[in-house]
Amino acid sequence: MTNFKIRPLEITDYDKGYLNLLSQLTTVGEIHKDKFEENFNKLPECHKLFVIEDVTRNTIVSIGTLIIETKFIHNCGKVGHIEDIVVDRNIRGKGLGKMIVNYLSKLSNDYGCYKCVLNCTNDLIEFYKKCNFNYNGCEMSLYY
Numbered sequence: 001m002t003n004f005k006i007r008p009l010e011i012t013d014y015d016k017g018y019l020n021l022l023s024q025l026t027t028v029g030e031i032h033k034d035k036f037e038e039n040f041n042k043l044p045e046c047h048k049l050f051v052i053e054d055v056t057r058n059t060i061v062s063i064g065t066l067i068i069e070t071k072f073i074h075n076c077g078k079v080g081h082i083e084d085i086v087v088d089r090n091i092r093g094k095g096l097g098k099m100i101v102n103y104l105s106k107l108s109n110d111y112g113c114y115k116c117v118l119n120c121t122n123d124l125i126e127f128y129k130k131c132n133f134n135y136n137g138c139e140m141s142l143y144y
Helices: 011-016 018-022 033-042 096-110 122-130
Strands: 004-008 047-054 059-070 078-087 115-118
Touching (some): 004 096, 018 059, 059 096, 078 096, 096 115
Parallel strands (some): 078 115
Antiparallel strands (some): 047 059, 059 078
């Protein structure tokens, strides 16, 4: 695993396949480089985007997001929300998903969060259990 490095998203990651990889997870749309850079520069401090880069190929092979939410409950505590986890379908099975999820959950703890949560589809429950997450209820959504 020495070829792989976890690091924060960089503005130059547009050219390293960030959006192409994200499109393996969900709809991305047509985002040109200038729009990517504009959005990158608007990211709030509580929004932490990370990538795993294959440094030998100079490409992004996994991504994940941690959002830190400040609450009034639990003595103005914080909750970490893990989102947008994806590993390039061409190299799955090498432990990169677990690597980035574990990294983000540890980072959530380092930021003083009292819990870290994520939503997933039923077919990914066992994977997240291997990352020490517990099944806890259901997710409801309202899309616009």
